[in-house]
Amino acid sequence: MTDAIKIDVWSDIACPWCYIGKRNLETGLAEVAGDDDAPRVEVTFHSFELAPDTPVDFDGSELDFLVGHKGMAREQVEQMLQRVTDVAAGAGLAYRFDILQHTNTVKAHELIHHAKANGRQLEVTERLMQAYFTEGRHVGRIDDLVDIAAEAGLDPDGAREALESGRHLPDVRRDQEQARAYGINGVPFFVIDGKYGVSGAQPPQAFAQVARQVWAERRAAGEPAA
Template sequence: MTDAIKIDVWSDIACPWCYIGKRNLETGLAATAEDPDAPVVEVTFHSFELSPDTPVDFDGDELDFLSTHKGMPRDQVRQMLENVTGVAAKAGLDYHFDILKHTNTVKAHELLHFAREHGRQKEMTERLMSAYFTEGKHVGRIDDLVALAAEVGLDADAAREALVSERHLPDVRADQDQARAYGITGVPFFVVDGKYGVSGAQPPEAFAQIARQVWSERSGAEVDAG
């Protein structure tokens, strides 16, 4: 049996294009599920902090953050947010930048590594991004993160211990080191089977095509080897 295609995704919880890219990847892979020889894919998320200097509690909304903390003109920021909200809607995501609570995401990344350790990374990634972009929940404080972890079936006390002890912080840093080694400077970034790099929130069709292509290459190699 052909081994699963491995797709490693570098992203940040607070990256609007990362949530769009995640959803487009899922939609694209779902489109291949009905293929006679459907690709088998294993997706793993890796940590990337877009703004590691962000405070845990930022006083203001996304417009305030990008215009003051990042020095971007407010009109430009407003137009940019309207654009990404429209793109998100096409992907089936309902963004609400007006209630978004901007925060530091390092603890969220630690939680994702904890979730991966317990087989719930897929669910935890979705829950964090949904909480952040569509529900206006805080994803930077330990109490809030523990509550979200419990919602996806993780043990609350174990999640709290992992976050307080910073047990998974080295895992976050290792992901960031690997991103630098790959030359990744922006997210989302998808590494397919360790050899194909796909940058940005590509449309679902692009993800479906690359999954089929790699799967076909794998199957052909097995036939040749046989």
């Protein structure tokens, strides 16, 4: 059987383009799943903090944060948020920047690594992004993260222990070091089979195309069929 194509995704829970990119990737892979010789794909998420200096409890809206953090005019930020909301809607995501609770994401990344160790990484990543961008949930505090972990099928006591001990923080830092080694300075960033880099929230067709291309290259190289 031909080995699965490995897609490594660097992203941040607080990155609106990362959730769009995730959904577009899933849509593109769903398209190729109907091929006669459908590629097998394994997706893994990796940690990237866009604003590691953000406090856990930020006093203000997403608009306030971006105006202060990026030094942009308020009207310009409003237009930017409306644009990303419209793009997200095109991907089937209902962003709610009016209720979003901006926070530090390092604990959310630790939870994703805990979920990976327990076979629930994709479910927890989806649940975190959904909670943050569409439900106005807080994803920076341990109590809130434990609730989200349970909703995604993880044992809440195990999740709490992992977060309170900080035992997955070294995993987060290793992901960040790997991102620096790759030269990644913005997310989402997709590494396909360790040799192709795809930057940004590309449309579903782009992900479908690269999956088919890599699968065809393997076939041409003589890898056995399933």
